[in-house]
Each structure stands twice: as C-alpha cells, then as structure tokens.
Amino acid sequence: MAxxxxxxxxxxxxxxxxxxxxxxxxxxxxxxxxxxxxxxxxSFYKAFGSKKDVFLRALALYERTYVEPGIAVLENADMPGxxxxxxxxxxAKQGQSDGVQASLGANLGAGQEAKRTYGCLLCSAAAxxxxxxxxxxxxxxxxxxxxxxxxxxxxxxxxxxxxxxTTHGPRAAERLAQSYVGFRILQRSxxxx
Amino acid sequence: MAxxxxxxxxxxxxxxxxxxxxxxxxxxxxxxxxxxxxxxxxSFYKAFGSKKDVFLRALALYERTYVEPGIAVLENADMPGxxxxxxxxxxAKQGQSDGVQASLGANLGAGQEAKRTYGCLLCSAAAxxxxxxxxxxxxxxxxxxxxxxxxxxxxxxxxxxxxxxTTHGPRAAERLAQSYVGFRILQRSxxxx
DNA sequence: GCAGTAAGGAACCAATTGGTCTAATAAACA
DNA sequence: TGTTTATTAGACCAATTGGTTCCTTACTGC
Numbered sequence: 001m002a003x004x005x006x007x008x009x010x011x012x013x014x015x016x017x018x019x020x021x022x023x024x025x026x027x028x029x030x031x032x033x034x035x036x037x038x039x040x041x042x043s044f045y046k047a048f049g050s051k052k053d054v055f056l057r058a059l060a061l062y063e064r065t066y067v068e069p070g071i072a073v074l075e076n077a078d079m080p081g082x083x084x085x086x087x088x089x090x091x092a093k094q095g096q097s098d099g100v101q102a103s104l105g106a107n108l109g110a111g112q113e114a115k116r117t118y119g120c121l122l123c124s125a126a127a128x129x130x131x132x133x134x135x136x137x138x139x140x141x142x143x144x145x146x147x148x149x150x151x152x153x154x155x156x157x158x159x160x161x162x163x164x165x166t167t168h169g170p171r172a173a174e175r176l177a178q179s180y181v182g183f184r185i186l187q188r189s190x191x192x193x
Numbered sequence: 194m195a196x197x198x199x200x201x202x203x204x205x206x207x208x209x210x211x212x213x214x215x216x217x218x219x220x221x222x223x224x225x226x227x228x229x230x231x232x233x234x235x236s237f238y239k240a241f242g243s244k245k246d247v248f249l250r251a252l253a254l255y256e257r258t259y260v261e262p263g264i265a266v267l268e269n270a271d272m273p274g275x276x277x278x279x280x281x282x283x284x285a286k287q288g289q290s291d292g293v294q295a296s297l298g299a300n301l302g303a304g305q306e307a308k309r310t311y312g313c314l315l316c317s318a319a320a321x322x323x324x325x326x327x328x329x330x331x332x333x334x335x336x337x338x339x340x341x342x343x344x345x346x347x348x349x350x351x352x353x354x355x356x357x358x359t360t361h362g363p364r365a366a367e368r369l370a371q372s373y374v375g376f377r378i379l380q381r382s383x384x385x386x
Numbered sequence: 387g388c389a390g391t392a393a394g395g396a397a398c399c400a401a402t403t404g405g406t407c408t409a410a411t412a413a414a415c416a
Numbered sequence: 417t418g419t420t421t422a423t424t425a426g427a428c429c430a431a432t433t434g435g436t437t438c439c440t441t442a443c444t445g446c
Contacts, residue, residue, distance in 0.1 A: 002414065002421035026219035027325055030404060040424050041405085047422095051404065118324070127320035127378045131311070132220055137382070144384055174385055179368070182375025185320045189330070191337055192367055195391035196443040223434060233394045234435085240392095244434065 009047065010061070012037045017058035021121040024128050025055055025136070052133065059139050062121045067143060074150035081157035085176065092120070092184060093193070119188025122147075123181045144177070151176040202240065203254070205230045210251035214314040217321050218248055218329070245326065252332050255314045260336060267343035274350035278369065285313070285377060286386070312381025315340075316374045337370070344369040 019036040020028055030051065034044055048054045070088045073079065079087075118124075122143055129136045152173030186192035212229040213221055223244065227237055241247045263281045266272065272280075311317075315336055322329045345366030379385035 002419085004414065004422075006413090006423065022324060024219075024321055024324075026217075026321075029402075031402090040426095042407085042425080043423065045405070119320075123378065124320040126382050127312075127317040128217055128219075130382050131215060131217075141382055141384060144379065144382060148384065174379070175372070178375035178379055178385060179372050180375065181378050182371035182373065185316065185374050185378060186337065186367070186371055189319050189323050189334055189337060191334060191341070192371060195389090195445080196393070197391090199393060199443090222432075224432095233396095235395075235437090236393065238435070 005047070007037075007039050007043070012039055012047075013054065013057045013061050016054050017061050017121065020055060020058050020125075021062075022118050024124060026128065026132075052136070056135065056139055059122070059125065059136075059143070063143050066120075067122060067147065071146060071150040074154040077157065079157075080159045081154040082159065084154040084157070085151065089180065089183070092180065092187070117187060120181075120184035123184040124188060126181070127185065144181075147180070148173050148177045151180075198240070200230075200232050200236070205232055205240070206247065206250045206254050209247050210254050210314065213248060213251050213318075214255075215311045217317060219321065219325075245329070249328065249332055252314070252318065252329075252336070256336050259313075260315060260340065264339060264343040267347040270350065272350075273352045274347040275352065277347045277350070278344065282373065282376070285373065285380070310380060313374075313377035316377040317381060319374070320378065337374075340373070341366050341370045344373075 015037045016033060019033060023032070028051075030041070030044075033051065033054070034041055037044065039047070044054075048057070070091065073084050073087050076084060122140060125136070126140050126144060129140065131137075155172050155176070183192055208230045209226060212226060216225070221244075223234070223237075226244065226247070227234055230237065232240070237247075241250070263284065266277050266280050269277060315333065318329070319333050319337060322333065324330075348365050348369070376385055
C-alpha cells in the first residue's frame with residue numbers, strides 16, 4: 001500500500017563501503033558519499049540516519065563479505081593450520097577487493113594501474129578511527145579480536161611441530177594478526193605486494 | 194634589530210607532532226592544533242604557512258626522533274642482526290612515546306590508564322593519508338622504505354642461519370616491516386601489548 | 387628614539403561540513 | 417480513486433573548516 005524503496009539497501013551500503021575503503025572515514029564527505037551510493041540526501045537520512053550509521057553498516061558488510069570467509073578458512077577443522085593461514089595471506093595478496101577494483105576502474109582512465117588495491121578497510125579504519133568514536137572503535141576491535149582468535153584456532157591445528165616462534169606461544173595468534181594488518185597497510189601504501 | 198620569535202619552532206612542531214600522533218591528520222583541526230602548539234593563528238601562518246606544512250615537519254621530526262634511532266640500531270654493523278631487530282621491536286613495545294605519554298597525562302585525570310600508547314605516527318599516517326595528498330604520501334613512503342631497507346641490513350648481518358621463512362628470502366625485510374607496522378597499529382587499538 | 391619585526395588577538399573570509407526540511411512527484415495497493 | 421509511502425531536488429541550517437588580514441602591543445639592535 002505504499003511506494004516501495006527504489007534502491008536496494010544492501011547495494012547502497014556496498015557502494016558506501018567501497019568509497020570508505022578507498023577514502024577512509026574522515027575524508028569521505030556527504031556529497032561524495034551520496035554520489036557513490038546513487039541516492040539523494042533525503043533518501044540517505046530517511047533510510048540510514050547518519051554518516052556514522054552508514055559507516056558502521058559498511059563495516060559490518062565488510063566483515064561479512066571479506067573477513068568472515070577468511071575466518072571460516074582459519075577455523076575449518078578439516079584444513080591443516082599452516083594451509084589455512086597461507087590461504088588467508090594468499091587471498092589478501094591477490095587483492096581480495098573486487099568491488100574496490102570495480103570502483104577504481106571507474107575512476108581511472110582505461111584500467112591502467114588498475115592493479116593497485118586499497119588494502120583492507122578494517123585495518124585502515126583501525127589506524128584512523130581508534131581514538132575518535134567509541135562505537136566505531138568497538139566495532140573495529142570486535143572484528144580484529146575475532147580475526148586474532150581465528151588465527152589462534154588455525155595455529156592450534158598445526159600439523160608440523162616446527163620451532164618458529166612466530167607460530168608458537170601464547171602471543172602467536174596476535175603476532176600473525178600483526179603480520180596480516182601490517183601487510184595490508186603497506187599494501188595500501190603500495191610498498192608491499 | 195627585530196623582535197625575536199618568542200616561541201621555539203622546534204618545540205612548537207614537537208607539540209604539533211604529539212597532537213597529530215594522537216589524533217591523526219584529518220581529525221586534527223586548527224583551533225586544537227594552535228592550542229596544543231601554544232601559538233596564535235597569526236604566528237602559526239607566519240611561521241609555517243599551512244596545516245599541511247606543519248604536518249610534514251612533524252613527520253620529519255618524528256623520523257628524526259623515533260624512526261632514525263631504530264634505523265641506526267638496525268644498521269649498526271657491530272650488532273648481530275637478530276639482536277638489532279629484537280631491540281627495535283622491544284623499543285616499540287615499551288611505548289617509545291615520551292612526548293605522547295606526557296600529552297596523554299595532560300588529557301586524562303591523574304595518570305590512570307596512562308599506559309596506553311598511540312602506536313606509531315608513521316604507521317597510522319600511512320593508513321590514513323595514503324590516497325589523499327601526494328606530498329604527504331611521498332614523505333611517508335620514503336620513511337617506510339628507509340625502514341624496510343634497514344630491516345634488510347639487519348637481516349643481512351644475521352649470525353644464525355636459521356630456516357625461518359620470516360627471516361630469509363628476498364621479501365624478508367618487507368615481511369619484518371609488515372610485522373612492525375601491524376604491531377603498532379594493533380598497539381594503538383589496544384589489542385596488542 | 388627609531389626602524390624593523392614578531393607577537394597576540396580578533397575580525398573576517400569563502401567554502402565545506404553533516405544534517406534538516408519542504409514540496410512536488412511517483413509508485414504501489416486496496 | 418484515494419491513501420500511503422518513497423522518491424527527488426533543492427533550499428536551508430548552524431557550525432566548522434583552513435586560511436587571511438589588520439591592528440595594537442612588545443621587543444630588539446642600532
């Protein structure tokens with residue numbers, strides 16, 4: 001009995017996520033965000049409430065789309081731990097950013113230098129917004145904590161009993177997560193491939 | 194034959210550095226910056242020109258104060274590579290943020306929770322400003338590249354010929370730098386200690 | 387004392403920020 | 417057809433952004 005929403009909420013959030021991914025939270029302003037989401041200011045505030053809410057939903061979508069598959073691999077009891085960890089790092093190396101690549105292609109000319117990635121939204125956001133907003137910080141820290149635990153689960157399934165300190169001890173999962181985050185930050189800077 | 198500058202340029206930049214360290218570049222606004230530097234708007238623009246210029250100088254000061262000592266250790270030919278690398282990570286763990294601790298103490302009550310650090314200005318800035326300003330990105334990437342090279346120098350001086358993939362191969366220095374950056378990002382988030 | 391410079395403070399600037407509101411239109415369903 | 421709701425575009429908002437200008441007040445060395 002009423003006009004249905006013309007845009008898809010999830011699609012709009014996905015477009016927002018891709019912009020936040022590239023720009024970071026602070027550097028994303030409303031006009032650009034509305035442009036990327038392809039909705040009007042009115043629809044934006046009616047459907048989502050605020051920029052911060054959209055960012056939190058984008059973070060949640062990022063988790064579902066990019067983080068959880070990795071966590072599933074790390075926690076997959078049928079896969080040896082070393083193999084799971086290697087697979088997660090390999091996925092990060094391969095870009096793991098379809099949507100980003102797409103939006104990048106739209107921005108650059110004819111796909112030249114289109115190989116550059118924006119790293120990891122979660123990792124970048126951790127560095128940027130840690131001290132600014134408690135809600136955002138909580139959401140990010142929860143995701144990072146999940147990731148660390150998943151690395152721990154994979155480490156616990158290791159088949160080889162090697163002596164690498166990186167893969168043993170109480171802080172081994174933390175250290176693996178550090179490597180992952182650092183990789184993705186330097187990847188964003190273009191210094192790691 | 195003229196009135197001398199009443200504030201010390203380097204001290205002002207140091208205060209700015211500490212604020213940028215805590216807040217990041219985008220989230221630092223002029224009034225807060227002037228307040229932290231304890232100079233007036235007029236003096237600010239006469240002496241430095243712009244917020245961006247101040248940030249670049251703060252980055253340079255950070256490099257001199259916090260990055261170069263680490264690089265010197267890593268490149269110290271008299272110290273075994275493993276030892277140098279361990280020392281750099283240990284320094285990062287210890288906080289390595291005197292100025293920041295001081296400004297933190299001023300913000301919080303009576304020093305409670307004063308142990309929290311802001312991670313590493315360079316690492317956080319790498320994540321935040323990579324795609325926004327070319328000058329800033331260049332300055333950051335140059336510093337990161339120096340750091341990676343220094344890790345490489347330390348690796349080349351290794352005494353033990355262990356089989357850890359982390360410490361061998363062409364990308365070993367890059368991997369060490371990743372660990373370092375990731376450590377400091379998670380440190381800022383409070384998830385690594 | 388005087389020239390020269392820097393200080394602080396405040397007024398002022400245009401542009402942008404995230405966010406609100408209105409009015410007209412459009413689509414669905416009963 | 418009428419009710420309901422979502423749509424768009426745009427005006428509008430106060431607050432904030434980084435930055436400029438100006439005036440008065442120091443302070444220095446000659």
